[in-house]
Amino acid sequence: MTPAVRGRRLPRSFYARDVLEVAPELLNKVLVCGNRAGRIVEVEAYRGGEDPASHAYKGPTARNASMFGPPGRLYVYFTYGMHWCANVVCMPEGTAQAILLRALSPLAGLEEMRAARPAARRDRDLCRGPARLCQALGIDRSYDGADLVRPGGHRLSILDDGADPPAAPGTGERIGIRLAQDRPWRWWVPEDPNLSRADPIRS
DNA sequence: ACCGGGATGTTCT
DNA sequence: GAACATCCCGGTG
Numbered sequence: 626m627t628p629a630v631r632g633r634r635l636p637r638s639f640y641a642r643d644v645l646e647v648a649p650e651l652l653n654k655v656l657v658c659g660n661r662a663g664r665i666v667e668v669e670a671y672r673g674g675e676d677p678a679s680h681a682y683k684g685p686t687a688r689n690a691s692m693f694g695p696p697g698r699l700y701v702y703f704t705y706g707m708h709w710c711a712n713v714v715c716m717p718e719g720t721a722q723a724i725l726l727r728a729l730s731p732l733a734g735l736e737e738m739r740a741a742r743p744a745a746r747r748d749r750d751l752c753r754g755p756a757r758l759c760q761a762l763g764i765d766r767s768y769d770g771a772d773l774v775r776p777g778g779h780r781l782s783i784l785d786d787g788a789d790p791p792a793a794p795g796t797g798e799r800i801g802i803r804l805a806q807d808r809p810w811r812w813w814v815p816e817d818p819n820l821s822r823a824d825p826i827r828s
Numbered sequence: 829a830c831c832g833g834g835a836t837g838t839t840c841t
Numbered sequence: 842g843a844a845c846a847t848c849c850c851g852g853t854g
Contacts (some may be wrong), residue, residue: 705848791851
C-alpha cells in the first residue's frame, strides 16, 4: 500500500493567470489520477498566440480546443504516433495558454505505475518525461478537457499539500521544439532525480 | 554515459 | 507529404 495523498485543490483563480506566473508555482504541487499521484518537478509554459511553439499559435483547431476553454482543465494531445502529453490550461476562456507537465516525482500508486510502464528499469524512470508520466498515470485522450478544480468521474486533480514551490527554481530553454527555442520558459525543482534531463551544473 | 536510428499515426499544409 | 512539446533500444566508449 502507498500512503494516501492529502491536500486541498487549487481554486480556478489560481489557473486564470499568465502561464509565466503560474508555471513556477505549479512546482511541488501534486498531480492525482485515481490512486496514482506524483509531485510536479518540471514544467514548460506555452503562451498561445504570442508563442510560435504553441499548438494554439495559429488559432483554434479541433485538437487544441481545450486550450481555448476555461482555466484549470487539462489539454491532452497525441504526438509521434504513440505518445500522450498533458498540459494545465491557464488564462480565462478564449485565451489559449497551457503548461506542459514534463516530470513528476512518484508519490502513490507505484505498483500501478510500474505495471503501466514495463520499460522503466527504475522508479525514477516512471514519470521522467511528458509522455512517460501520462503512461504511468494512465492519462490519454479521454482526459482531454478534464476539470482539475471540480473533478468528475475521471478522479483527476492537482493538490496543494503545503509544500512551497522552490524559492529558486531551475530555469532554462524548452525541450524538443524547433520554433522559439530561445525563450526560457521551462522550470524545474533543482537537483530532483526525476527530471526529464539531469539538472545542468550551475556555478 | 552518450549517441543514433526507428517506431508509429494524427494533424495540418 | 512533412512535421511532430517523445521514447526505447542497441551500439560504442
